[in-house]
Amino acid sequence: xxxxSLNGEQVSTDVSPDTPLxxxxxxxxxxxxxxxxxxxxxxxxxxxxxxxTAVRTCVLPVAAVANSEVTTxxxxxxxxxxxxxxxxxxxxNVPQCGYCQSGQIMSAISLLKTNPNPSDKEIDDAMSGNIxxxxxxxxxxxxxxxxxxxxxxxxxxxxxxxxxxLEPTEQGELA
Ligand code: FES
Ligand code: FES
Numbered sequence: 001x002x003x004x005s006l007n008g009e010q011v012s013t014d015v016s017p018d019t020p021l022x023x024x025x026x027x028x029x030x031x032x033x034x035x036x037x038x039x040x041x042x043x044x045x046x047x048x049x050x051x052x053t054a055v056r057t058c059v060l061p062v063a064a065v066a067n068s069e070v071t072t073x074x075x076x077x078x079x080x081x082x083x084x085x086x087x088x089x090x091x092x093n094v095p096q097c098g099y100c101q102s103g104q105i106m107s108a109i110s111l112l113k114t115n116p117n118p119s120d121k122e123i124d125d126a127m128s129g130n131i132x133x134x135x136x137x138x139x140x141x142x143x144x145x146x147x148x149x150x151x152x153x154x155x156x157x158x159x160x161x162x163x164x165x166l167e168p169t170e171q172g173e174l175a
Contacts, residue, residue: 001013002014002015002017002062002063002066003066003067004062004065004066004067004070005068005070006025006029006031006070006071006075007031007070007071007072007074007075011029013028015028017061017062017063018061018062019061019062020057020058020059021057021061021062021064021065021070022034022036022046022048022060025048025057025070025072031072031074033072033073033074034046034048034057034072034073034102034103035100035102035103036058037099037103038058039058039059040058040059041056041058041059042129042131043100043103043129043130043131044056044100044103044104044107044129044130045099045100045102045103045131046058047102047103047107047130048070048072048106049070049071049072049106049109049110050068050069050070051068052069052110052113053110054106054107054109054110054111056129071106073102073105073106076109079160080160080161082160083105084147084150084157085105085108085109085112085143085144086105086158087147087150087156087157087158087159088144088147088150088157088158089101089143090157090158091143091157091158092139092142092143092146093139094136094139095134095136096132096135097134099133100131100134100136101136104130104132104136104140107126107129107130108127108143108144110126111123111126111144112144112147112148112151116151117148117152118144118148120141123140123141123144124141127144
């Protein structure tokens with residue numbers, strides 16, 4: 001039996017120890033934010049945090065995270081209380097198809113933890129393992145800069161509560 005913390009909750013699994021963490025999280029714990037892309041550690045779609053650091057979970061055996069902390073995109077924020085990086089993603093309309101985006105956000109959060117004000121080159125270097133087939137890279141870079149600024153100033157980039165206050169005036173329109 002392998003036990004670990006998943007988004008702050010203690011969980012256990014009796015799968016084979018070499019089962020990739022991505023499979024365990026998606027199939028056994030029904031958290032489908034992290035995606036399967038290449039299965040070879042090359043695209044970043046499966047990125048989660050392992051003790052706070054971004055890792056590729058399609059090639060990480062679940063045994064490696066025993067007694068450790070794993071965080072998925074589901075544990076980063078809530079629709080009512082978004083992480084500042086998620087706010088920046090919305091402000092910049094980053095996603096296109098969305099498939100790569102949970103991995104992109106997990107890598108961006110990990111980057112900002114160790115480098116709170118990254119340059120363009122530092123962003124490129126840190127995010128180079130996260131592939132986006134829709135080519136959202138310019139918006140990802142801007143969102144990371146915006147999140148870095150907001151973390152320093154405390155500015156709220158997107159407040160879902162304010163959005164929810166908007167009343168529909170006519171069908172399909174918001175005040
Ligand atoms: S699915 Fe894990 S890096 Fe591509
Ligand atoms: S938004 Fe489509 S792959 Fe990145």
